[in-house]
Amino acid sequence: MNILIINHYAGSPIYGMEFRPYYLAKEWQKRNHQVTIVAASFSHLRNKAPQLAGTVTEEVIDGIRYLWIKTPAYEGNGVARILNMFAFTSSLYFLRSKFASEIRPDVVIASSTYPLDIYPARAIARKAGARLIFEVHDLWPLSPMEVGGMSRNHPFVIVMQAAENYAYRHADKVVSMLSKAEGHMRDHGMSSGKFVYIPNGIDIVEWERERTPLPLAHAEILTQLKREGRFIVGYAGAHGLANVLGTVVDAALLLSEAPMDFVLVGQGPEKDALMKNTAQLGLRNIHFLPTVPRGAIPALLDGMDALYIGLQKQPLFRFGVSPNKLIDYMMAGVPVIQAIAAGNDLVSESGCGITIPPEDPQALVAAVRKMMDKTPEERKSMGKKGRNYVLVHHAYEVLATRFERAISEC
Incomplete structure (x- = not known):
């Protein structure tokens, strides 16, 4: 089967996020499918841009064929990003006949987060006689409306709403990473x-094989805390507004007399303010460390007694969430304290930890104390439940099979 994935932001281990198209393509290649990924040359998610040689540049990464469409660079979420989106989708539409005849796809997957790629995707699918899948990462234009405050009468929202409705009407299948979004989608055609729910996943072989040692600074702090008999609650990820790590600082103040420490690993726009607040409060039970290489994540998480994840209160989460960070936590086999209010709850469903209300320091304190009161064997059992849940429901090998089944049902 020839599979064409259209994902504006598709990345790879060479270029950085986003990784889902790459890992699905790897699994499908093992099953003798041919996979082509079409992506924009510029994405704010990547840490490196591909080298271009014209309007369309071909590159093979780990046996996967990438076609990079030249698009302008941008910063932030302003007009330049919108121009980048339209440059990608209009070029793709212009190239529809070329891609249909040269790639000859059996299935076309439109998967660019925003829904405009459905127009060129359907045009390619019709010319090639292929099945059409619309893959939903986030609900657009509902996301910019509810998170960004855009009016439903804004021209950008009107255009995106028309595209979303068109996608639901014309796709043969709709694959969603949001488990509770089916009602919204049916309301829009x-x-x-x-509807098929296929969440985010993890490459199990890569997790087990590509382990690198912790950087010295990280290893020294974790070793010292364990030597002192401290209970370590870890966090690994972005330090941004959405992560509401101020809740952790407030909880650390309330737990200042307890034999425990928070260890926060990562970077982000809020990190300096968090560190300044911690210093002003004179807290010694919270430690900030830089990001570690991807290969060192398993060793980092293994060094924690419990792991914390939190997100801002957000009505949009009623449709469900699928954070990659949570999948990593569960794969590590460490119990989780989750402060997210969403339509789904993997932590409670798997039994791998404790779910509390977001932005509630008192609730976080209670959860930490509850975790500290458990025996090491009880915490190990919770962590094992999380790992087993990921192996059954979130391994890319499993997700690729579910995706294949959805395609076969078209």
């Missing part, structure tokens, strides 16, 4: 029987 999707017929029954099209």
Whole structure:
């Protein structure tokens, strides 16, 4: 089967996020499918841009064929990013006949987060006689409306709403990373029987094989805390507004007399303010460390007694969430304290930890104390439940099979 994935932001281990198209393509290649990924040359998610040689540049990464479409650079979420989106989708539409005849896809997957790519994707699919899958990462334009405050009468929202509705009507299947989004999609034109939930995942072989040692600074702090008999609650990820790590600082103040420490690993726009607040409060039970290489994540998480993840209160989460960070936590086999209010709850469903209300320092304090009161064997059992849940439901090998099944049902 020839599979064409259209994902504006698709990345790879060479270029950085986003990784889902790459890992699905790897699994499908093992099953003798041919996979082509079409992506924009510029994405704010990547840490490195591909080298271009014209309007379309071909590159093979780990046996996967990438076609990079030249697009302008941008910063932030302003007009330049919108121009980048339209440059990608208009170029793709212009190239629809070329891609249909040269790639000859059996299935076309439109997967660019925003829904405009459905137009060129359907045009390519019709010319090639291929099945059409619309893959939903986030609900657009609902996301910019509810998170960004855009009016439903804004021209950008009107254009995106038309594209979303068009996608639900014309796709043969709609694959969603949001488990509770089917009702919204049906309200916007999707017929029954099209919805398939396929969440974010993890490459199990890569997790187990590509382990690198912790940087010295990280290893020294964790070793010292364990030597002192401290209970370590870890966090690994972005330090941004959405992560509401101020809740952790407030909880650390309330736990200042307890034999425990928070260890926060990562970077982000809020990190300096968090460190300044910690210093002003005179807290000695919270430690800030820089990001570690991807290969060192398993060793980092293994060094924690419990792991924390939190997100701002957000009505949009009623449709479900699928954070990659949570999948990593669960794969590490360490119990989780989750401060997220969403339509789904993997922590409670798997039994791998404690779920509390977001932005509630008192609730976090209670959860930490509850975790400290458990025996090491009880915490190990919780962590094992999380790991087993990931192996069954979130391994890319499993997700690729579910995706294949959805394609075969078209």
